[in-house]
Amino acid sequence: MSTVREFAVTPGLITAATFFILTLSWIALSGKEGNARVRAPVIGPKDTIRARWRFFRNASGLIQEGYTKYKHSMFKLSGEDILVVPNRYVSELRNMPDEIVSSIQANIDNFEGLYSTTSILLEGNLHTRTIQSRLTPRLRHHVPIVQELLQRRIPIEIPATQHQFTKVKGFDLVHRLISFIAARHFVGAPLCEDEEWLSTALTYTENTFITIICLRIFPDSIKPLVSLFIPHAYRVTWALRKAKRIIVPLILERRRREQSDPNYAKPEDFLQYMMDGANKFDSQPDKIAHRLLILTLAAVHTTSMAATQALFDLCVHPEYIEPLRQELMDVLEQEGGYKKQALTLFKKMDSFMRESQRLNPPSLLGFKRAVRQPVTLSDGTYLPKGTHLMMPVYPIVVDPEITPDPMRFDGLRHYHSRQKPGESNRHQFATTNQNNLHFGHGKYSCPGRFLAGNSIKMILSNVLLRYDIRFPKEQPSRPPNICLHEYVFPNPYAEIEFKLRKRQPKWVS
Template sequence: MALIELTGYGEAATTKPVLALVAICGILLGSWLRAVLFPHGNAAVKAPIVGLRWAYPARVQYLNNAMNLLQEGYRQLGLFVPLICEEMKWALTQEIPPCKDKWVSVLGFDTVVKLVVHDFARISVASLERNKEWMEIQRMFPENVFRVAIQMRVIPPYLKRISSYLMPASWAVSRNLHNAQRLITPIVEERRRMETVKDPDYKPPNDFLQWLMDEAWNERDGQPAELVHRLLVLALASVHTTSMTATQVLYDIIAHPEYLEPLREEILQALKEDGGWQKTTLTKMRKLDSFMKESQRLNGPSLIGFKRAAMEDITLSDGTVLPKGVHMVVPVVPISLESVTPDPGVFQGFRFYYERQKPGKSNLHQFAMTDKNNMHFGHGKYSCPGRFFAAHAIKILIAHLILNYDFKFPEGKSRPGNLLAHEYCFPDPTAHILVKERDGPWSI
């Protein structure tokens, strides 16, 4: 298999491999985080960490409270939804050029990444929500880390350590960390000071940084340098995985315009019922949830999942022996394609919406749910802990985009083909889309 090639439906585009690295980051990090965050029930297997050990080795051992943080983020989502929506409205004015009564061309994936960065900046460190340097760090840190990680795949083991120190991308990672620590340290120190003086009027900010400070198990974990590492790891996990999926959904909406008005009507009805943006508003968007799930089914981030290596001989219940050292994977995409009928290869945006209309299935077939036929987020104990938070973030982003703008592909172009790098599949980062502001009172 070629290292970089275009696949999927739609017209192929000319791409540069270096631009693909930023998109690969989210997929690699998913398996990395699952390996670190969860204690394995069976010590006979482990999840390989491909390249990341050398790209960002410093703080793997301090991620054991990240699962609690991601789960807390979902529990607090009711408070965050209005804040994220407020930030999204402002971000659209910053990242999409003026396009009243005219079509303008923008890079699809790059625009979505910037919008997601705005949202993450808002909930990660409240006082830095619109700080351009902080947002740029969150955008570039994943790219720099995974440039190193991907390059490590082709370097012999005995050269990996020295090579990791000689790569320009590795130096960029260090600069990102240094600059982030320069921004975050004064904020942490001021919050600690306010906690010490016990000012009755002081109310700790409700953001990821504060949660990390509260979750610190000991004095070392609460040091600014450690908190910075954890914040950036969360950015690694949150920004680009969310951006990749949201871009695929947007491309599919443009490619299948017959779904656009039903989606808009559902969103507006949910907003009307709740009187604005609430957590419950998002759960009412069942057609959008189905559309996202169908888009992921046909454009999943990886062809395979559950990457494991046997650390000793393992005998399965049917007598099958897995020898020590063997690597195991699950064919995630073939399973998801074969699990639906009829026409598993045909895009049907409301496929899962109709499934949920059947008796007893109202709460099944949701985007963030996993089962034996849908393992893009993993499954069971090792499922991605941030998938529910990501699902709602994608809904907010897509809803704001399609209510406020019209989209189409450039003249003579169809849906951009996906980029395939080894087993990883992601949207073409060089593809352009056309956008125009809608007429009417669509301010949400």
């Protein structure tokens, strides 16, 4: 028995396995295709293994170096993996058909589709159509429902009193609140508060991120082998199976009632919208459940990161708290509470959120595209089939030619821009343009950004009206983000202190 255990952990075996994997990696990387056929300078090491490792550890420095040297032309990152192209090509690329330049293919490749189980999204765009045509137009109607949910949940999740400050981990708190909101939109009550569903979605999300972040360092051909050694990859599959076990019976029950009960009122949620809009192939219950879980991942993690960053910014810049509270009170008085229009009138808060996202976006690179058929751009630039391109979304928004005094956090920057004649509908959290690509731009821009914006406003407004907030004394400055590859995560360990305000307006209490 002990011999077997010793054999399993011997340093010799680990060295042999590492050597084996590195040799396979080197062999796998010797063929040239896609980006390797485009002539552009490589930033950082050229050999792929070192390049991927450096990019994993210091993407921020490498991206900024590339932008500073070549912002008007192309450059490569992570060896040959990423071709960064200037944003002047956005207008040409943004509406190209998916068969030629694909956003979904690029995002799935970037997300290690096979291992994150996201490749099912390539089978059709049911999820995107449903968000655009059914979910987003109904968002206004969900505002009072979500407010009722938050009014019940927030005092439980933030057990603060009027007498002293109580510490809560910022990201965990926000993640839970966003999970409730997303689940209310996606699967309705009572599942939206079901701990089993919430923890299954969380297990899937966390393990997917860890798996893809690890796997991206290795060449494609050895990923199947490497994934066998990553326990998180098994947990992704486990969570998917569990999610299906929860959602499939719900779908079948809804269908049964639809057919047998003439008085049955269909629920108003994303699951039902997908059931109604699915074709014969998409409508298989386990496919719908699978899509639902991936959408939960796309919606909850990104939105939680943005809301956490905004809360951190409120703690770092407390001078914005009173002006934002004043706006909230004015709007809620005028509208009679959290009614359909209220959120669109939180204009200062919208600006604050956009400024927070500008300086702490979820990804330093964006507008990811996979070239499926060769393309020649208007200036003669040729992109062969297999090219994976991205745009430098963060360097663009901190470029002084694009944003004056770019490193200064100005929470009302975009609010003031909206005051200019003809600009009142621009510069919003959810509006995209060539220089603001955090949600992409054009035909394939993020369809969930309106839900994200609403969810963040609901959380920030409830928190500001109920609590005084600050960072603990031992955390005097903004907690550093965690950057892995081009992804930027708000610090998950950072705590925020909450104290119940003496008088809370009736809209939130």
